[in-house]
Amino acid sequence: MRFGGDLSSADWRHFGRLAGFTNRKPERLLPNGLAPFVHLRECEGRTYEAAHGFLKEVKSLAEKRVAEHASRASSRPVSNGKPVPSLAEFHGSPRYDGDLHRADMAWALYAASRGLSEQQIRDEILHARDLSKKGLIQRQVRYAERTANKALRKVNSIH
Numbered sequence: 001m002r003f004g005g006d007l008s009s010a011d012w013r014h015f016g017r018l019a020g021f022t023n024r025k026p027e028r029l030l031p032n033g034l035a036p037f038v039h040l041r042e043c044e045g046r047t048y049e050a051a052h053g054f055l056k057e058v059k060s061l062a063e064k065r066v067a068e069h070a071s072r073a074s075s076r077p078v079s080n081g082k083p084v085p086s087l088a089e090f091h092g093s094p095r096y097d098g099d100l101h102r103a104d105m106a107w108a109l110y111a112a113s114r115g116l117s118e119q120q121i122r123d124e125i126l127h128a129r130d131l132s133k134k135g136l137i138q139r140q141v142r143y144a145e146r147t148a149n150k151a152l153r154k155v156n157s158i159h
Helices: 012-017 051-074 087-091 100-113 118-128 137-158
Strands: none
Touching: 087 100, 087 118, 100 118, 100 137, 118 137
């Protein structure tokens, strides 16, 4: 890790470990059932020496992500002259009640039935939401490939 943090706690899911937030671990709950606040035990009152460069780097990365997202959104796959709805639209549909796996498969079936390629389906699944809870990038890619393949097999078996 860049800052020598605990590798098992140094990812986006652990932002709540900062002072002022609560420690949500079940074993840390108070007798009244509430989560205790994380306390700051020590502070030297200094600003991170490389804060300016660090913030510049973070801003650059964020701008890059926004640009990538915009280019993907503007190049929507097309079927019969009409843009195919994005996977994000399926994720937000009340039909799937927040079950993103069901929404992924439903969109993949929809996309496959409209002639999108395995690569197009896989890429949309990989970029539509954060799949990091599935593990390393290899596992995320395998999930997207399995979903795309299953949808294509099902659509091809109908025709």
